[in-house]
Amino acid sequence: VPKCLPKQVLSNQLQPRASFKVAVLGAAGGIGQPLGLLIKMSPLVSSLHLYDIANVKGVAADLSHCNSPAQVLDFTGQSELANCLKGVDVVVIPAGVPRKPGMTRDDLFNINAGIVKTLVEAVADNCPDAFIHIISNPVNSTVPIAAEVLKQKGVYNPKKLFGVTTLDVVRANTFVGQKKNLKIVDVDVPVVGGHAGITILPLLSKTSPSVTFTDEEVGELTERIQNAGTEVVEAKAGAGSATLSMAYAAAQFVESSLHALNGEEDVYECSFVQSELTELPFFASRVKLGKKGIEAVISDDLHGLTEYEAKALEALKAELKASIEKGVAFVHKQA
Numbered sequence: 197v198p199k200c201l202p203k204q205v206l207s208n209q210l211q212p213r214a215s216f217k218v219a220v221l222g223a224a225g226g227i228g229q230p231l232g233l234l235i236k237m238s239p240l241v242s243s244l245h246l247y248d249i250a251n252v253k254g255v256a257a258d259l260s261h262c263n264s265p266a267q268v269l270d271f272t273g274q275s276e277l278a279n280c281l282k283g284v285d286v287v288v289i290p291a292g293v294p295r296k297p298g299m300t301r302d303d304l305f306n307i308n309a310g311i312v313k314t315l316v317e318a319v320a321d322n323c324p325d326a327f328i329h330i331i332s333n334p335v336n337s338t339v340p341i342a343a344e345v346l347k348q349k350g351v352y353n354p355k356k357l358f359g360v361t362t363l364d365v366v367r368a369n370t371f372v373g374q375k376k377n378l379k380i381v382d383v384d385v386p387v388v389g390g391h392a393g394i395t396i397l398p399l400l401s402k403t404s405p406s407v408t409f410t411d412e413e414v415g416e417l418t419e420r421i422q423n424a425g426t427e428v429v430e431a432k433a434g435a436g437s438a439t440l441s442m443a444y445a446a447a448q449f450v451e452s453s454l455h456a457l458n459g460e461e462d463v464y465e466c467s468f469v470q471s472e473l474t475e476l477p478f479f480a481s482r483v484k485l486g487k488k489g490i491e492a493v494i495s496d497d498l499h500g501l502t503e504y505e506a507k508a509l510e511a512l513k514a515e516l517k518a519s520i521e522k523g524v525a526f527v528h529k530q531a
């Protein structure tokens with residue numbers, strides 16, 4: 197009798213298994229819930245730890261009924277945070293407030309900086325070896341905040357701290373694929389810089405498969421990719437920002453991290469990381485992931501830029517530098 201299993205589950209059963217533990221902090225939120233679902237579907241996950249300040253019990257009970265291997269555990273409030281983090285391989289942080297129309301990501305700084313600081317302190321105390329994926333905005337500042345907290349705790353490993361910019365790549369791939377009538381799954385556009393406004397720099401000249409764009413197309417596509425977050429914020433009209441596409445992108449980054457931890461070769465993703473590619477201390481680019489985190493920060497994409505891209509790269513540096521410095525100063529002010 198054929199078994200009544202979805203194709204995804206059947207094909208997962210044929211793949212090699214591993215047993216990684218993943219924690220999501222902010223798991224009851226707009227991103228946290230669909231992200232929890234997508235991680236629950238991964239054959240590489242043995243344990244999914246869901247943490248939030250409220251409403252996480254119901255999310256965990258719901259997800260735990262899906263017949264995929266990962267065990268789902270829930271943790272509510274600061275007193276349960278340490279237990280959530282012990283023994284975890286990857287920590288994903290989408291905790292914090294989202295934008296409403298008219299706001300910039302930097303307008304979230306006052307609330308989200310403190311949330312990220314507190315959560316990363318707990319990560320430093322309980323799972324300092326974990327890969328840390330920061331989703332909470334403004335990413336250009338929250339990643340430097342996380343780095344300073346980890347430094348203060350004496351456990352900073354720049355190879356394992358990541359600002360999640362995968363959504364910028366997902367959007368770039370989608371928009372370019374649509375514009376050029378390409379098979380979407382084949383399109384790969386590196387996106388460098390940071391994750392806000394003009395700091396998001398899609399390198400369209402490095403698109404794979406190789407495609408040519410008119411100057412007008414480059415201008416339109418670049419602007420659409422840079423404003424895609426705002427496009428969703430405005431469409432949601434006060435109900436928040438991107439959650440479903442963000443969960444899709446974050447799940448891709450988690451899955452890549454797990455493949456790397458599992459010892460697989462040739463795992464590449466774009467991410468906002470400590471970097472020497474430019475004079476800025478943090479910069480998003482492609483990175484090669486391995487068992488110990490970042491194996492290489494890829495510089496190739498920054499060679500042979502078009503004049504448009506080279507100018508845009510210079511133009512983004514002042515804003516990105518200020519956002520990084522704002523994050524660093526926040527942690528030092530509190531010390």
Ligand code: NAD
Pocket residue numbers: 221222223224225226227228247248249250290291292293294295304308311315330331332333334335360361362363364391436437438439442
């Ligand atoms: P949301 O309000 O729906 O969910 C946030 C969750 O965080 C809530 O469940 C809330 O209870 C929880 N939370 C708040 N304080 C917390 C704390 N101290 N500890 C643990 N959890 C806490 O928001 P959302 O739509 O899920 O967005 C979350 C964040 O992700 C926002 O800052 C948003 O700007 C950001 N974001 C980033 C990207 C990106 O590309 N990096 C994309 C989309 C959204």
Ligand code: LMR
Pocket residue numbers: 294295301333363424425426428429437438
């Ligand atoms: C996004 O790019 O969708 C996120 O950074 C959320 C936002 O505020 O735009």
